[in-house]
Amino acid sequence: MAETSSSPAPVESASRTVQELITSGKELPERYIYKGSDAGSLDASLPLMEIPIIDIGLLTSPSSSSTQELEKLRSALSFWGCFQAINYHGIEPEFLNKMSEVGKQFFDFPPETKQKYSREDGSTEGYGSDIIIAEEQTLDWTDRLFLTTSPKDQRQLKFWPEIPESFRETLHEYTTELEKLNEILLKAMATCLNLEENCFLDMYGEKENATMIARFNFYPPCPRPDLVIGVKPHADASAFTYLLQDKQVEGLQFLKDNQWYRVPLNPEALVINAGDYAEIMSNGIFKSPVHRVVTNSERERMSLAVFCIPNPDREIEPVNGVVNEARPRLYKKVKDYVSLYFEYYQRGRRPIEAAII
Numbered sequence: 001m002a003e004t005s006s007s008p009a010p011v012e013s014a015s016r017t018v019q020e021l022i023t024s025g026k027e028l029p030e031r032y033i034y035k036g037s038d039a040g041s042l043d044a045s046l047p048l049m050e051i052p053i054i055d056i057g058l059l060t061s062p063s064s065s066s067t068q069e070l071e072k073l074r075s076a077l078s079f080w081g082c083f084q085a086i087n088y089h090g091i092e093p094e095f096l097n098k099m100s101e102v103g104k105q106f107f108d109f110p111p112e113t114k115q116k117y118s119r120e121d122g123s124t125e126g127y128g129s130d131i132i133i134a135e136e137q138t139l140d141w142t143d144r145l146f147l148t149t150s151p152k153d154q155r156q157l158k159f160w161p162e163i164p165e166s167f168r169e170t171l172h173e174y175t176t177e178l179e180k181l182n183e184i185l186l187k188a189m190a191t192c193l194n195l196e197e198n199c200f201l202d203m204y205g206e207k208e209n210a211t212m213i214a215r216f217n218f219y220p221p222c223p224r225p226d227l228v229i230g231v232k233p234h235a236d237a238s239a240f241t242y243l244l245q246d247k248q249v250e251g252l253q254f255l256k257d258n259q260w261y262r263v264p265l266n267p268e269a270l271v272i273n274a275g276d277y278a279e280i281m282s283n284g285i286f287k288s289p290v291h292r293v294v295t296n297s298e299r300e301r302m303s304l305a306v307f308c309i310p311n312p313d314r315e316i317e318p319v320n321g322v323v324n325e326a327r328p329r330l331y332k333k334v335k336d337y338v339s340l341y342f343e344y345y346q347r348g349r350r351p352i353e354a355a356i357i
Contacts, residue, residue, distance in 0.1 A: 017114075017128065017129045018129050018142060018218075018220050019107070019111070020111055031137070032138070033138065033228060034138050034232070049261035049264065051076075051083060051264065052076035053266075054083045054084070054086070056085055057089065058087070059184070060184060070188060070191055073185075073192050074192035077285075077287065078285060078286060078287065080256065080289060081274045082271060082289055085270045085271075088177075088181055091174070091270070096267070096270070097247075098170055099244060099304065100246075100247065102166055103304055104302050105163075106161050106167065115127070117145065119159075125146055125159050126147075127143070127144070127146075127159070129142070129143050133342070137347075138229075138232065140230060140293075141220070141222050142217050142230050143220075144215055144218070145215070146159075146213070146215050146216075147215075148211070149171065149175040149306075150175065150179065150207070150210065151208060151209060152208075175212055175214060178242050178306055179308075182207070182239070183207065185240055185272070186239065186240075189286065190319075196321070199319040199321065200282075203281055203310075205311050210311055211310070211311065211338075212307065212308055212309070213309070214305075215304070215305045216302070216303075217230075217302065219251060219301040221298055222296065225295040228295055229295065230251055232292060232348065234350070235276055235291070235352065236276065237277070237309065237340075237351060238278075238307040238308055238309050239274075239281075239308050240275060240278065241275055242272055243271040243303060243306075245266075246265070246301045246302055249301040250262055250263070250265060251293045251296070252271065253291060253294060255289065255290040255291065274287060275309075276288045276350075277316055280316055283318035283322040283331065284327075285322060285327075312337075313335070313336070314335070315334070315335045316334050330356065334355050340354055
């Protein structure tokens with residue numbers, strides 16, 4: 001995930017976007033050099049993830065095929081914490097291409113055009129590079145356009161690009177369909193565990209009051225991909241995160257048992273991962289996976305992540321049926337969990353630590 005509007009106010013923003021830094025031709029600033037064990041790489045020696053593919057059409061089918069897809073979903077969320085979703089009516093591959101294209105077009109505009117949508121001081125909404133909250137912080141090699149899409153009355157349309165002309169309409173249509181898909185998956189989570197169908201959905205709350213955030217990510221070619229990371233390792237403070245990957249350039253990697261795995265490209269699929277809220281609500285049955293984005297020296301990359309988050313006023317805890325003698329309660333009741341997220345992320349820690357009993 002990334003910074004959200006309910007996060008602590010940032011100290012400052014990086015003075016230049018990464019795109020401007022590249023254009024200037026200046027030396028790589030020290031603040032971008034990652035201090036972790038490694039910055040990752042696109043090295044083909046890293047194993048390619050055998051990410052499960054879930055057919056949403058079959059998942060919602062009244063036929064016996066849905067039973068098999070539900071079992072695949074349970075296995076995927078329990079083992080990897082993520083999967084690729086295909087065949088969802090309302091988000092066909094052609095529409096995914098359209099959504100990706102308007103994002104790319106925005107980042108292709110000159111700096112002065114994009115600056116009209118720049119973040120304001122003390123805010124996370126809008127266009128800019130990484131936000132600085134601590135002097136020792138390593139910056140991500142990415143420029144972002146960060147937009148709250150739900151609740152509708154919290155949209156700050158001054159940050160929604162008016163060019164390309166189809167940007168606002170396309171994003172509205174896309175996130176409306178994701179709201180529907182999010183309800184389908186919350187119900188499927190319950191069904192695959194033989195729980196009451198609406199237990200996760202009721203805990204999550206009505207979609208009109210839930211938070212949905214869209215984050216467009218642009219990763220320019222990096223002169224030192226061995227030293228600089230696109231996005232630091234983290235897990236998401238969401239129920240589910242919906243990622244529209246670049247169609248041609250790899251970069252996303254998931255961590256499993258201390259091994260990083262490359263996520264294969266699938267132009268017809270969304271990558272969906274469970275977030276910390278899903279892990280808490282399922283009492284740890286479903287995993288919120290740690291992931292990162294690596295850089296490369298030759299090609300730019302663009303992705304769109306959409307985070308579905310319960311209303312900050314809702315109290316979230318393990319649902320009925322997931323706590324028993326064999327599986328004691330693992331997590332406390334949490335409220336406004338996302339407010340912890342940004343600071344923990346920039347300091348390389350997981351906020352779910354604060355929720356563990």
